Amino acid sequence: MVTDPVLLQVAADLFPNGISRYAVGGLLVGLGTVLIYIGTGIPAGASTFLESTLSYVSDQSRFQRYVGSRDWRLVFTAGIVLGGLAFAATFQSGLVTSSLYEPGTTGRLYEVAGVTFWLTDVQPWRLFVGGVLVGIGTRIGKGCTSGHGVCGVGSASKTSLVGVLTFLTVAIGTAQIVAALGVSP
Amino acid sequence: MSDRHPLFKPLVFVGGIVFGFGLGFSHMARPEVVLNFLQFEDLGLPFVMFGAAIVSGIAFALLPRIRDAAPLTGDPYERRLKPFDRNVLVGGAVFGVGWGISGICPGAAYASLGVGNVTILWALGGMFLGAYLQGYWRSRSGTRDTVPAGAD
Numbered sequence: 001m002v003t004d005p006v007l008l009q010v011a012a013d014l015f016p017n018g019i020s021r022y023a024v025g026g027l028l029v030g031l032g033t034v035l036i037y038i039g040t041g042i043p044a045g046a047s048t049f050l051e052s053t054l055s056y057v058s059d060q061s062r063f064q065r066y067v068g069s070r071d072w073r074l075v076f077t078a079g080i081v082l083g084g085l086a087f088a089a090t091f092q093s094g095l096v097t098s099s100l101y102e103p104g105t106t107g108r109l110y111e112v113a114g115v116t117f118w119l120t121d122v123q124p125w126r127l128f129v130g131g132v133l134v135g136i137g138t139r140i141g142k143g144c145t146s147g148h149g150v151c152g153v154g155s156a157s158k159t160s161l162v163g164v165l166t167f168l169t170v171a172i173g174t175a176q177i178v179a180a181l182g183v184s185p
Numbered sequence: 186m187s188d189r190h191p192l193f194k195p196l197v198f199v200g201g202i203v204f205g206f207g208l209g210f211s212h213m214a215r216p217e218v219v220l221n222f223l224q225f226e227d228l229g230l231p232f233v234m235f236g237a238a239i240v241s242g243i244a245f246a247l248l249p250r251i252r253d254a255a256p257l258t259g260d261p262y263e264r265r266l267k268p269f270d271r272n273v274l275v276g277g278a279v280f281g282v283g284w285g286i287s288g289i290c291p292g293a294a295y296a297s298l299g300v301g302n303v304t305i306l307w308a309l310g311g312m313f314l315g316a317y318l319q320g321y322w323r324s325r326s327g328t329r330d331t332v333p334a335g336a337d
Contacts (some may be wrong), residue, residue, distance in 0.1 A: 017212075025211020026236025032204025033237065034244040039196040041255030041262050043245070044204075046292030050316035062320035075194045077295050079201020084299020086202060087209025092300060101210065106217035110301070114217045116302020122216045122288060124307040130287020131294075131308035133213035133279050135315020138291060139323075141276020142267045145290040146204075148277075149234045154241035154269070159269040164234075166277030167284060174285025175223030185217060 020100040032083075033150055036076070043155065045147025046080065047138040049073045089115050121185040126178075141167070190257040207237070208296035215297070216288030216308075223285055283315075 036044045052066035052073045066073075090096040092109075093116040108119045120127075138144040141163055143152060148167075152160020211233045212218040222230035263301040267273075284290055288299070289308045297305040 013224075016227055017218075017229060019229055019232050021210050022232035023236050025207045025209075025213065025303070026233035027240055028207025028210060029204055029213075029233065030207075030237035030240025030302020032200045032202070032207060033241045035203060036197055036200035037241070037244055037255075037262075038248065039200075039255060039257040040193060041258055041260035043300075044197070044200065044243070045267060046290075046295065047316075049295075050291065050312055051320055054313065054317055054320060056282045058317065058320070060320055060324040062324040072194060072197045074202075076196050076201040079198045080205035080208070080292060080295040081299040083202040083205020083207070084209045084214055084296035085205075085297075086299075087214075088300045091210060104212055104218065106212075106215050106221075107302075108202070112208065112301075115301075118215065119303050120216050120297070121306050122220070122304075124304060127216070127287050127289060127305065127308035128311040130283040130285075130289060132315040133311075134290060134308075135283075135312035135317075136319045137276045137278070137280025137283055137315075138312075139276065139316050139319040140272050141280055141331025142273060143282075144280065144292070145234065146237075146292045150237040150241055151245075153235070153238040154246070155245045156242070157266045159267045159273055162269065163273045163277045166274055167281035170281025171224050171285035172225075174282045175220055175231045178286060179224050180332045185220075 012035055017102045017104055021102045021104075024100050029146075029150065030154075033146070033154075043147075043151035044076055045143055045151055046077070047144035049077045050135060051139060088117055092116050094119060123183075123185065126183070137167070189259060193257045196257060204292065205296040205299055208293050209300050213293045213296070214302065216305075219284070219288035219290075219293070223288070241270075277284050296309075 021062060033044060036042055051063050052070035055063035055067050055070055068140060091101050107121050110117050110119060142159065148160040148163040154166060208214050213233055219230060221227040254261050287308055291312060294305055294308050
């Protein structure tokens with residue numbers, strides 16, 4: 001098959017890191033969701049963990065509604081952290097390599113006990129202010145990128161499709177404005 | 186939602202590990218990569234979100250045809266749809282501003298801690314603060330949701 005060089009150039013511009021790491025990673029994220037759904041019937045999302053965990057320290061009615069699910073949500077979140085660590089200990093450390101995985105050049109790498117870890121260069125104030133708004137928004141909007149984006153879209157929920165389109169559009173606008181103001185990284 | 190089977194938590198744990206590994210592998214645990222997408226410098230992100238949604242969508246569609254209920258909970262395999270109201274738009278917009286500023290969302294933030302990104306604690310602290318402020322306000326205002334938000 002002859003590949004069109006113009007097409008290749010466009011792909012290189014739009015996908016400087018290729019698409020395989022994104023596609024494979026996405027399939028694994030979906031697989032994690034499916035494993036839990038097969039066994040429990042629960043379409044698990046990540047953001048309710050915030051409220052369910054707050055029920056340990058606050059007796060506000062809003063949080064107490066999640067007392068019943070806070071144990072397994074804690075386990076789910078611990079799994080996500082450990083999954084990230086497993087990735088760091090294998091692909092990020094170069095212990096395992098694959099043509100499907102493109103390492104990337106963002107942030108800074110550092111090493112602890114033979115494991116290559118990674119640190120963001122994005123400024124703490126951006127993470128904090130963004131985090132507060134994410135915390136408020138995901139709770140008002142009934143879901144986040146996993147609850148709406150993966151489980152909701154996966155179950156063809158119109159509510160979730162609208163939710164995803166809303167936060168995607170607003171996030172693109174916001175990031176463009178922040179970049180235009182010269183904030184980097 | 187109490188534990189109904191000794192394998193309930195172990196399965197959720199394994200599912201979380203695969204989920205987190207996928208977020209690491211796809212570089213969604215790196216805020217820079219998300220911000221690069223939002224600035225149209227690397228359009229890889231939709232492959233993650235929609236790749237995951239397609240995989241879960243197949244399971245959500247098939248399982249109810251295969252069995253009636255999940256083995257570990259006895260819960261029926263059903264679509265738990267969230268009702269649409271103005272909050273989906275308002276919350277989505279607030280979430281979008283936060284995501285656009287930080288490049289971070291809840292699941293990816295937990296995974297980010299796992300890949301060694303301790304700076305992400307700023308974002309996690311912010312998320313808990315935001316969720317607390319929202320919950321405090323919601324509890325005070327007395328407007329109870331009619332449907333408990335399932336599993337977002």
